[in-house]
Amino acid sequence: MLNYAWLVLIFPLVGVIINAFFGRYLGKRGAGILASAMVGLSFIGAVWMFAELLGLEDRVVTRPLFDWISVGDFNVQVKLLIDPLSSVMAVVVSGVSFLIHIYSIGYMAHDERFVRFFAYLNLFVFAMLTLVLAENLLVTYVGWEGVGLCSYLLIGFWFERKAAADAGKKAFLVNRVGDVGFALGLMLMFVTFGSLSMSQVLEQAMVVRLMPGVATAIALLLFVGAVGKSAQIPLYVWLPDAMEGPTPVSALIHAATMVTAGVYMVARTHTLFALSPTALTWVAAIGGITAFFAATIALTQHDLKRVLAYSTISQLGYMFLGVGVGAYAAGIFHLTTHAFFKALLFLGAGSVMHALAGELDIRKMGGLRNKIPVTFWTFLIAALAIAGFPGLAGFFSKDEILWQTFANGKTLLWALALLTAGLTAFYIFRLVFTVFYGESRVDKKVAAHVHESPKVMTVPMAFLALFSVIAGYIGVPKILGGGNWIEHYLDGSLGWHTPEAAIAETAHASAGTEWALLILSVIVALAGIGLAYVVYVRRTDLPTRVAKSLGGLYTFVYNKYKVDEFYMAVIVKPLRAVGKFFAESVDGPVVDGIAEGIAALVALIGRGLQVLQTGLARNYALGILVGAVLLLAYALVR
Amino acid sequence: MTLSSLHYFILSAILFAIGGIGVLVRRNVFVIFMCVEMMLNAVNLSLIAFARYLNQADGQLLVLFVMAIAAAEVVVGLAILVALHRKRPTTDADEMNVLRG
Numbered sequence: 120m121l122n123y124a125w126l127v128l129i130f131p132l133v134g135v136i137i138n139a140f141f142g143r144y145l146g147k148r149g150a151g152i153l154a155s156a157m158v159g160l161s162f163i164g165a166v167w168m169f170a171e172l173l174g175l176e177d178r179v180v181t182r183p184l185f186d187w188i189s190v191g192d193f194n195v196q197v198k199l200l201i202d203p204l205s206s207v208m209a210v211v212v213s214g215v216s217f218l219i220h221i222y223s224i225g226y227m228a229h230d231e232r233f234v235r236f237f238a239y240l241n242l243f244v245f246a247m248l249t250l251v252l253a254e255n256l257l258v259t260y261v262g263w264e265g266v267g268l269c270s271y272l273l274i275g276f277w278f279e280r281k282a283a284a285d286a287g288k289k290a291f292l293v294n295r296v297g298d299v300g301f302a303l304g305l306m307l308m309f310v311t312f313g314s315l316s317m318s319q320v321l322e323q324a325m326v327v328r329l330m331p332g333v334a335t336a337i338a339l340l341l342f343v344g345a346v347g348k349s350a351q352i353p354l355y356v357w358l359p360d361a362m363e364g365p366t367p368v369s370a371l372i373h374a375a376t377m378v379t380a381g382v383y384m385v386a387r388t389h390t391l392f393a394l395s396p397t398a399l400t401w402v403a404a405i406g407g408i409t410a411f412f413a414a415t416i417a418l419t420q421h422d423l424k425r426v427l428a429y430s431t432i433s434q435l436g437y438m439f440l441g442v443g444v445g446a447y448a449a450g451i452f453h454l455t456t457h458a459f460f461k462a463l464l465f466l467g468a469g470s471v472m473h474a475l476a477g478e479l480d481i482r483k484m485g486g487l488r489n490k491i492p493v494t495f496w497t498f499l500i501a502a503l504a505i506a507g508f509p510g511l512a513g514f515f516s517k518d519e520i521l522w523q524t525f526a527n528g529k530t531l532l533w534a535l536a537l538l539t540a541g542l543t544a545f546y547i548f549r550l551v552f553t554v555f556y557g558e559s560r561v562d563k564k565v566a567a568h569v570h571e572s573p574k575v576m577t578v579p580m581a582f583l584a585l586f587s588v589i590a591g592y593i594g595v596p597k598i599l600g601g602g603n604w605i606e607h608y609l610d611g612s613l614g615w616h617t618p619e620a621a622i623a624e625t626a627h628a629s630a631g632t633e634w635a636l637l638i639l640s641v642i643v644a645l646a647g648i649g650l651a652y653v654v655y656v657r658r659t660d661l662p663t664r665v666a667k668s669l670g671g672l673y674t675f676v677y678n679k680y681k682v683d684e685f686y687m688a689v690i691v692k693p694l695r696a697v698g699k700f701f702a703e704s705v706d707g708p709v710v711d712g713i714a715e716g717i718a719a720l721v722a723l724i725g726r727g728l729q730v731l732q733t734g735l736a737r738n739y740a741l742g743i744l745v746g747a748v749l750l751l752a753y754a755l756v757r
Numbered sequence: 758m759t760l761s762s763l764h765y766f767i768l769s770a771i772l773f774a775i776g777g778i779g780v781l782v783r784r785n786v787f788v789i790f791m792c793v794e795m796m797l798n799a800v801n802l803s804l805i806a807f808a809r810y811l812n813q814a815d816g817q818l819l820v821l822f823v824m825a826i827a828a829a830e831v832v833v834g835l836a837i838l839v840a841l842h843r844k845r846p847t848t849d850a851d852e853m854n855v856l857r858g
Contacts, residue, residue: 734854736789740780 120167124182124199127164127209128248130157134241142234151224154237158220158244162213169206178203178611181254181318188257192313200254200317204612207451207605208251208383211458215375216244218579222466223367225575226473236276236365243269247376251383256305256315259384263301263348266377267294273372274364286360293357297347301384304340308391311337317387324390338391338398341384342405349381349435352409356683358432362424366469369424374431374465375458382438382454386447389613393445403443403524407532407539410436412680414542418549419666419677423468423479426550430505431461433539437520440536446523447613448606452594453520455605456512459590460504463583464547467498470572470580471554476565481550486559490569493577495555497584502551504587506544507644515591518640519603522596522633537643544647552655598630598637765806772799784849786838793834797827 134157142150172178179202188195201209220240227233246265253259275287309315311333312323324334345351350358361373372378385392385402392399410433417429434457441450472479474491488495504511507518517540525533559566571577595601654661666673675681772795779792801820808816845852 735851736853737781737850740777744777744781 120164120171121180121201122182123164124168124201124252125184127161127168127213128199128245128252130161130164131241131245131248133157135238135245138234138238138241142238145234147228147233148224150234150237151220151227154241155217155220155224157241158213158217161244161248162210162217165206165209165213168201169210172201172203172206193309195255195257195315197258198254198316199252201252202612203609204383204386204451205251207455207609209248211455212247212251212376213244215458215462215583216240216247216371218582219367219371219375219462219466222370222469222576222579223365225573226367226469227365230365232276236273239269239272239276240368240371243273243372243377247380250380254317256308256317256320256388259387260301260305263344263380263384264298266372266380267291267298267348270294270361270372270377273368274361276364276368280363282360283363286357286363290357290361293354294347297344297354300340300343300347301345304337304344307333307337307340320388321390324394329394334391334394335397338388338395339401341388341391342398342402345381345385345439346405347381348384349378349439350432351381351405351436351439352412355409355413355432356686359425359428359679362422362428366424366465366472369428370462370465370469373428375462378431378435379438379454379458382435382442382450385439385442386451386613389442389447392442399443399445401443403440403529403532406436406439406441406443407524407529407535408436409433410440410539411535411542412436414539414546415676416679417546418542419673421480421482423471423481423484423550423554424465426481426546427461427464427468430464430543430547433543434461434505437517437536437539440524440532441520444524444527444529444532446520446527448594448609449516449519449523451609451613452605453513453516455593456504456516456587456590459583459586460501460511460513463497463501463580463587464505466576466580466583467494467501470494470576471498473572473576474569475561476568478561478565481553483560483562484554485557485561486555487561487569488555491571493571493580497577497580498555499551500584501587502547504591505547506648507540507640508648509641510588510591512587512589512591514641514644515594515596518637519594519596519606521640522636525632525636537640540640541643541647544644545651548648548651549655552651556656557659596633596637598633762806762810765809766803769799769803769806772796772802784851786841786848786850786853789850790831790834790838794827794831797823 134154138145138150138154145153172180179200182199182201184197184199186194187197220237223236223240227236230236243266246262246269248262250259250262250266253262271287271291274290275284278284278287305315308320311329312320312327314320314323347354358373358378362369364373392402413429413432413436417426417433420426420429434453438450438453438457441447441453470491471484471487471494474487474494475484478484500511504513507514521533521536521540524536561569592601594603594605596603654665666677678684776792776794776796776799779795780789783789783792801823804816804820804823806816808814808820841853842848847853
């Protein structure tokens with residue numbers, strides 16, 4: 120299969136082409152099944168590759184496809200890199216995509232642009248797998264922009280709604296800020312190492328003695344790209360708005376796969392980050408702060424999907440915290456488990472919307488536990504997983520990040536992350552309790568039609584629930600009797616550790632501390648769940664009272680720290696003013712003035728010479744004669 | 758007095774000048790046309806004279822070409838004049854100023 124790795128990429132692309140050009144002849148059912156089958160084949164291929172890789176001694180395999188660009192010294196080969204990191208990522212991406220494709224057949228059943236939706240979704244999978252499997256960073260960049268495009272198209276899928284169209288534009292523009300950083304990083308990388316090929320950069324990075332700032336500059340520029348794509352402070356603002364897209368899109372692109380591309384990219388280029396402790400500190404700090412910041416916003420929101428969006432931002436912050444302290448494997452581990460339980464949370468939210476005719480406000484829900492039991496149970500499992508309930512996926516991966524942060528001596532960030540873990544447990548169970556428990560606050564009209572989603576939606580959710588439970592067992596830490604298999608496996612790609620990380624390895628010895636931290640994080644998680652139970656089930660009057668007593672602070676957080684307004688005032692409006700200034704004072708009088716002035720000058724000269732053109736052949740002939748005589752005279756006199 | 762080449766050149770120049778002035782001052786298109794022919798033949802005369810003077814056949818050869826092309830030119834020119842005359846029943850060249858800027 121490794122020789123046919125390109126098939127993994129090609130299947131979704133075939134799906135795009137067929138659905139885009141002939142989809143309307145297939146009918147809804149056919150188009151949906153075709154798209155899902157293509158991703159399913161891709162998934163089988165990815166698993167096959169993964170299995171074959173396990174059997175190899177040297178687990179870094181490259182398969183060249185074709186030469187893309189070859190100009191002088193600049194060579195870009197489209198080459199697939201199949202190593203532990205990309206194989207794990209490919210399996211997660213194609214697997215979650217497959218389940219969400221099937222879910223979408225049910226969820227989008229009544230949409231008139233059904234076929235187009237699946238074409239976009241397939242295109243996304245193609246672009247994402249390109250990003251994951253590319254050996255050359257320029258090809259990664261192509262995939263990177265490709266997923267950005269699909270994200271834009273799918274956020275604005277219901278473009279008749281202004282909010283959706285605006286959200287699409289916002290996502291595209293904010294991502295562009297990050298992508299400029301990424302592009303600059305790639306350029307600097309090429310100038311420094313003379314190549315964008317992963318293997319050559321890796322070789323060079325170990326040999327070349329860099330100027331002190333260069334490694335930091337490259338790493339930070341790449342990180343700017345990651346910040347944009349993975350919605351970290353300060354470029355996270357697009358992700359909550361992206362919830363205007365259809366829910367399967369939120370689950371697939373804006374929770375499980377695309378937004379984790381930043382984390383993947385940092386892990387992929389970890390050699391460069393390892394060269395610069397400064398850059399790594401930035402990554403860790405931004406990750407930790409984002410995790411906490413987004414979690415506080417998630418506490419206050421009333422929109423089901425927005426809470427999950429802020430939760431995603433927060434969890435992505437965890438991943439960056441992980442890779443920022445040099446625990447790349449822990450970051451990727453959390454990425455994997457998060458893909459399952461967060462996709463499931465979104466699909467659950469979609470199922471709730473399906474039951475409640477599109478309602479998203481959690482104040483208008485409640486008591487749905489018995490009416491939509493499958494949704495409830497799967498949502499509960501995902502909530503437990505993200506909260507870090509012992510034994511579920513999120514518990515192992517989150518704890519690994521917390522422990523690595525602590526072991527690296529970043530105690531402050533560790534404390535912040537631990538606090539965030541408590542907040543996470545609280546806000547996610549706030550959702551569980553307000554949506555599924557208590558009195559029904561559903562509109563009378565809607566309440567009559569509450570129904571469980573069809574099998575085509577609940578079965579993928581059940582599978583994701585299964586993975587949310589078992590995915591953690593690929594990384595059970597040593598002290599719990601596990602082998603932390605994922606970390607050892609990923610060592611094949613991420614083996615190049617910094618000195619700091621090496622210190623962390625030795626710190627592993629103090630099992631007592633690790634036990635203590637483990638128990639502490641379990642207590643924090645349980646406390647968060649317990650508090651949510653008390654506040655939202657037992658004493659339902661508390662939330663309003665707490666909100667009242669906090670007054671201005673609550674409103675401030677509820678208004679998302681007014682960051683959007685801040686950006687509006689500090690960036691958008693001044694830029695618009697600058698644009699207006701240049702349009703009115705520079706473009707008009709100066710640029711247009713030059714162009715129009717030249718035209719006017721030509722017209723003036725033309726009018727002057729007009730008198731010579733009498734239309735009488737005689738006059739022209741006279742001119743010729745006079746000219747000939749003058750030429751002759753000149754020839755003679757000379 | 759024998760006729761030297763110089764006489765031919767002077768005659769040629771006079772004929773050319775008469776033709777040129779005719780083109781410039783006359784209004785009747787047919788006269789202008791004949792003047793153009795006169796200028797051509799003045800040139801032909803000087804070409805022949807030069808051929809004789811330089812003892813080379815090139816000039817004579819060239820004259821044959823000029824005559825052939827002049828014949829063609831007359832055909833085209835007269836055709837244009839006929840067409841023009843249908844559009845504007847006049848032979849006055851000054852009336853034909855539709856190309857004035």
